[in-house]
Amino acid sequence: MVSDLLPLGGGSLLLAWQLKDKHVLIVGGGDVASGRIESVLVADAFITIVCPSQGLHPLTKRFIDRSDRITYHDRVFAGPEDLAAVDMVLTAIDDVEKSREICSLCRELKIPVNVADIPESCDFYFGSQIRDGPLQVMISTNGRSPKLANLIRKRIEQSLPEHAGDAIEKVGELRAQLKERAPGVGGDIGKRRMRWMIDVCTSWDMEELALLDNAMMKRLLNDGWEKNTVPKLEEVGGRERRTPTIKPSGSVIVPSVIGFAIGAVSVGLMWWTRR
Amino acid sequence: MVSDLLPLGGGSLLLAWQLKDKHVLIVGGGDVASGRIESVLVADAFITIVCPSQGLHPLTKRFIDRSDRITYHDRVFAGPEDLAAVDMVLTAIDDVEKSREICSLCRELKIPVNVADIPESCDFYFGSQIRDGPLQVMISTNGRSPKLANLIRKRIEQSLPEHAGDAIEKVGELRAQLKERAPGVGGDIGKRRMRWMIDVCTSWDMEELALLDNAMMKRLLNDGWEKNTVPKLEEVGGRERRTPTIKPSGSVIVPSVIGFAIGAVSVGLMWWTRR
Known part of the structure; x- marks a missing residue:
């Protein structure tokens, strides 16, 4: 019912962005950047990483060494020329000024951009994620609490059907x-x-x-x-599933034993008193 | 570990797209479009709907009547002029040719676009969603099975912490x-x-x-x-939470009663045979 639905608002539009063979520029190579690299590789993109080598997180280094989809430049962001033929930009550097500059260049060129830690410079946010083959789940708190997003992610992970x-x-x-x-x-x-x-x-x-x-x-x-x-x-022609053996759990055994004991003692006492 | 992570691939990049006060064009007004309208209103966008009035779903009509963020045009898509100052386009019409035409206009203008039912004309897909205030969860099967996404959504909904x-x-x-x-x-x-x-x-x-x-x-x-x-x-200064009263569930009562009965009968029989 629309009457129940309005007022809506206060949220984001959650999307599964398609990046197959698209080009993503990642500015920065630290901890946060390494997470971005993983997410973007999941989506089959080509990645260019721009970051001085002393700033590379070990995980970023290993991605660079092992993925043939990554091109690495050992330097800082050079300017608009770095944005040619780029479909998406993700920055994760400590330099707030530089971050804002990259964001406005992207906005001019209509390239979707995410600047880590500066919400107003983001066309989109990331959330906490789960992946099981073709199944992907994202938990977003709309920037309110990454930690609670994480805790909820763990809860959801446990509730997912096994197969x-x-x-x-x-x-x-x-x-x-x-x-x-x-x-x-x-x-x-x-x-x-x-x-x-x-x-x-x-x-x-x-x-x-x-x-x-x-x-x-x-x-x-x-x-x-x-x-x-x-x-x-x-x-x-499918094999029948094995019927799971039902093992009585502790919650069945304990009350049974207690019940047995009480029953036995009651009747025993009854007979004893009537003797 | 990167070695465990590679090969990645086959997925999407899940995002929380920011649409606050952005302009979204929705071409079509049927069942699918009404769902899109709701998702976009959640993200605080302004919406223009282009659809001949005979094609409007009752829910779409009610959104148009009740939301001051929606501008409605009783006509078909007119051409590039409909895309001026638009930040995102969602189409949900039966005309495959027209859909493809709108998609290529959007790609020229670098406007993110989703064309319902034509995956190759989509910059992004939608997933099955849950919302609880600022918490949003999306379940994507990367286009494999909307129905299973839905079933998994229900399972996740039940597992979410109440507050x-x-x-x-x-x-x-x-x-x-x-x-x-x-x-x-x-x-x-x-x-x-x-x-x-x-x-x-x-x-x-x-x-x-x-x-x-x-x-x-x-x-x-x-x-x-x-x-x-x-x-x-x-x-x-928080009030202590009420301690929840622990009610024995059926799984405790039944084994207790059975245990009691068996215990009582055993001892009863024992006495009876020894008399």
Whole structure:
């Protein structure tokens, strides 16, 4: 309901930015920069790092040594010429003046920019992140508390289904195969595809979805999609899952024993007093 | 370890994009567009919606009626003139050709663009989202499975600490007050501020942080920051939390009763047979 939704506001627009084969300039090579490098490599970008070598964090050094997607310049930021053909700029240096200067150059050139520690010089913020294969989760406190973001991240990490990443990977493959079999953007076919994929995702649990292999996908499409139904895992040749052995936990054993003892003593006393 | 981190890749760069008072053009007004409008209003942007009135979803209509941040044009996309002074473009229309045309105009003008259902025309994707005050969580499957993203979102929602949003809000205020008291960007003071804020966030639990009011914050800064320590909730005038009453759950009652019964019957039988 809109009435419940308004007033909105006070937040950010959370996005999954696409950087595949784009060029990202990172100014600085310290601790913060090393984290940025990792995030950007996850997104398959090419990276140019500009930082005097004495300022390189060991992790940054190792990224530079081992990734063929990184070009490294042992110097400070040189000026607008460093921004040619750059799709995104991330700075993490201690020089506030220089940071602000880089930011305004980026704004002129309409290059998205993040300046560590200076919120007003950021087109976007980073958050605390989780990754499990194709699954990515970001926790943002909109700049209020990085530490609480971190604590919440740990809590979320523990709550994620164990096979979520694999399940997503397999469902993505199934979806791609379905799109090949029944192509077309939008319209009725798009809607039917979407409905069937939802049925698959809600009929099978993540552990089952994670087991999908190519042969099973083919049978799922032949016996399921073509007949507008969703077969069970076993019906498409999947191995049945092992039934988990139910071990009584401490919370069951302790009250059972106490109950047994109380029961035994009560009846014992009853008989003893009636003798 | 870099060796554990490489190869990375296959993901996106998750971001919290800042849109406060920026201008977003939304082309289309259907179901998908109405979701976009909500996300963009959360980020405090101004919105222009371009869509013939017969294509408006009821929710879109209500947003248009009730938000003073929305300008509505009852027509189709007119061309490059619609992109003047626009900071971001989101399209959600069925016309694939028109969508692609809008995308290439945006790319020429370096305006970030998302075209619903056409991944290659997107500078960024949306994910499944959770919001609790200043806390925002995004779940992205990198386009593999919106349905699984949704299921995972529900799981995460249940795992979030109950007072997380309030706790973050209060910690944000405390941090702002601390920055006023001990100003300066970066350097030693920045590090000391960060360390103390981390101490506060790890010494108090979220339920306690959520109780912070102005008077308590002042005492926390006077008695805590100034003395480089973290007082307890009660020491800064916070009411002690009610101790939760521990109710035995079904998993305790059932084994107790069964244990009692078995114990009683055993001893009963023992006596009976020995009579």
